[in-house]
Amino acid sequence: MNPLRALLAALAVSVALVLQVSVFPYVAWQGVVPNLVLLVVVGAAVVRGAQFAMVLGFAAGVLLDLAPPADHVAGRWALAFVLVGYVAGRVAQHGRPTATTVLATVAASSFLGTSLFALSGLVLRDPPLTIPDLLQVVLVSVVWDVVLTPFVLPLVMTMFHRIEPERAVQ
Amino acid sequence: MRRPDLGRERRWRTDVGSSGQPPRALVVALVLACATLMTLDRSTGDSSPVDGARRAMGEVYGPVEVGAAGAVRPFVAIPEWFRSRGDMRDEIDELEAENAALRSSVNTSGYDRNKLAEYDGLTAAAGTLGYALVPARVVGMGPSQSFSSTVTIDAGASSGLSPDMTVVNNDGLVGRVLRVTRTTATVLLVIDADSVVGGRVGDSMEIGMLHGRGVLGDEGRLDLELIDQSVVPARGDSVVTWGSESGAPYVSGVPVGSISKVFANVRDGSQRAVIDPFVDFGALDLVGVVVPSGTESDRAVIEADGSLQ
Numbered sequence: 001m002n003p004l005r006a007l008l009a010a011l012a013v014s015v016a017l018v019l020q021v022s023v024f025p026y027v028a029w030q031g032v033v034p035n036l037v038l039l040v041v042v043g044a045a046v047v048r049g050a051q052f053a054m055v056l057g058f059a060a061g062v063l064l065d066l067a068p069p070a071d072h073v074a075g076r077w078a079l080a081f082v083l084v085g086y087v088a089g090r091v092a093q094h095g096r097p098t099a100t101t102v103l104a105t106v107a108a109s110s111f112l113g114t115s116l117f118a119l120s121g122l123v124l125r126d127p128p129l130t131i132p133d134l135l136q137v138v139l140v141s142v143v144w145d146v147v148l149t150p151f152v153l154p155l156v157m158t159m160f161h162r163i164e165p166e167r168a169v170q
Numbered sequence: 171m172r173r174p175d176l177g178r179e180r181r182w183r184t185d186v187g188s189s190g191q192p193p194r195a196l197v198v199a200l201v202l203a204c205a206t207l208m209t210l211d212r213s214t215g216d217s218s219p220v221d222g223a224r225r226a227m228g229e230v231y232g233p234v235e236v237g238a239a240g241a242v243r244p245f246v247a248i249p250e251w252f253r254s255r256g257d258m259r260d261e262i263d264e265l266e267a268e269n270a271a272l273r274s275s276v277n278t279s280g281y282d283r284n285k286l287a288e289y290d291g292l293t294a295a296a297g298t299l300g301y302a303l304v305p306a307r308v309v310g311m312g313p314s315q316s317f318s319s320t321v322t323i324d325a326g327a328s329s330g331l332s333p334d335m336t337v338v339n340n341d342g343l344v345g346r347v348l349r350v351t352r353t354t355a356t357v358l359l360v361i362d363a364d365s366v367v368g369g370r371v372g373d374s375m376e377i378g379m380l381h382g383r384g385v386l387g388d389e390g391r392l393d394l395e396l397i398d399q400s401v402v403p404a405r406g407d408s409v410v411t412w413g414s415e416s417g418a419p420y421v422s423g424v425p426v427g428s429i430s431k432v433f434a435n436v437r438d439g440s441q442r443a444v445i446d447p448f449v450d451f452g453a454l455d456l457v458g459v460v461v462p463s464g465t466e467s468d469r470a471v472i473e474a475d476g477s478l479q
Contacts, residue, residue: 014231014234017231018231018234018235018238019238020313021235021310021311021312021313021322022235022238022239022242022309022310022322023238023239023242024313025310025311025313026242026246028311028313028314028452030314031311031313031314031319031452032313032314032315033313033314033315035313035315049192050191050192051192051193051196054192054196054197054200055196055200058200058203058204061204062207063227065207066220066223066224066227067227067228067230067231068224068227068228068231068232068235068310068320068322068351068354068356069310069311069312069320069321069322069356069357070224070312070316070318070320071312071318071320071348071356071358071364072316072317072318073208073211073212074207074208074210074211074220074223074224075203075204075205075206075207075208075210075211076204076208077316078203078204078207079201079204079205079208082197082200082201082204086192086197089192090191114315117315117316117317118317120208121317124208124212133384134317137314137315137317140314141313141314141315
């Protein structure tokens, strides 16, 4: 992975972050917006496998933890996205991804990622919230992510194919 | 597109193990890195080294968020174009109205008149009656997935902002400034679960603590716990801030919300009131940051008498 390719991956994550923070709040439902950064990590996992996705997930998570207006304990999204990269990479390695497997992977990743983030919050008491509140947000975010998948994942997957076709898992 | 070369693919496969499993060392290293980051941020408190990283990120991503929000705003505002010309003059009028409404709502909320006169006299004597407002727009909102209610605004240190300043809009109290970069600031909304504001019930002058419940959208609520536990707050009473020493982080007399429900705790006899905030946190846009009068700023500051500086 040369610096230019790393830069492209960083750019994809940054664009996802800015859209998520500054544009999608206008269409948010109950304050929940589609987690575009998570979709980028899942796209990377489907194309490039778990190892690359975990590293990208860590970097993207740290970005989401630190970039404004984030104020939670840093490292929580990073941990959630490392898990997402691992799971999505393992699920996606069984043969060529079809539309159904990609959708299922996104749904599973979104549920796992947001749940792990919520659980780390419960453990760290940051902030103290109740389980029903957490569960509602997790479910809404899964729906959002699945709805956005047909628009975002093909773009992301094409990009990761293009920047390093010889390393794509398939 | 070029087909993957089989030889290289095989080498890649052996790289990651025959089952495609990532190296255990990598998994352990990444998880440990996350844990370290969390511990570092959690245990070192205010002077955390993570804070420097947050500020650096803010310097980079803040302007990008301002740009993105600015690019999207015309499309969001398309319905408004049919009602107004949407130029700068309108914005200034709007802010002047906001300022006037804010001051009148402080005066008309159910304050005891004598206390108010006394209070006004005190503050006037101290020369701090007039606060000035720096107008700003919300350019980024933290998602509910992060379970914290924070927003980014497009005014920062260069506009005269610093941490622990009160943020209001024309409906009432919005929150306080957490940290600033040169051009942006992060605001903790009062409904965040970490937010605690001193509140005063307008009709009885009783004081208490307002805790955020951490839910955005229609269910944005605050809990009020009165310090004098024998007092039962009445439904519909409005609650204003009682303010902090030297106006940081909260200035006094800003309307927060009205009491919508009252619960009595049978066990310890205390009262808990649920406050319906006046501000619609799902649709935040134009806000004002309360700064000391005469603050140096790179944009127009609205003084307490309504004049622009």
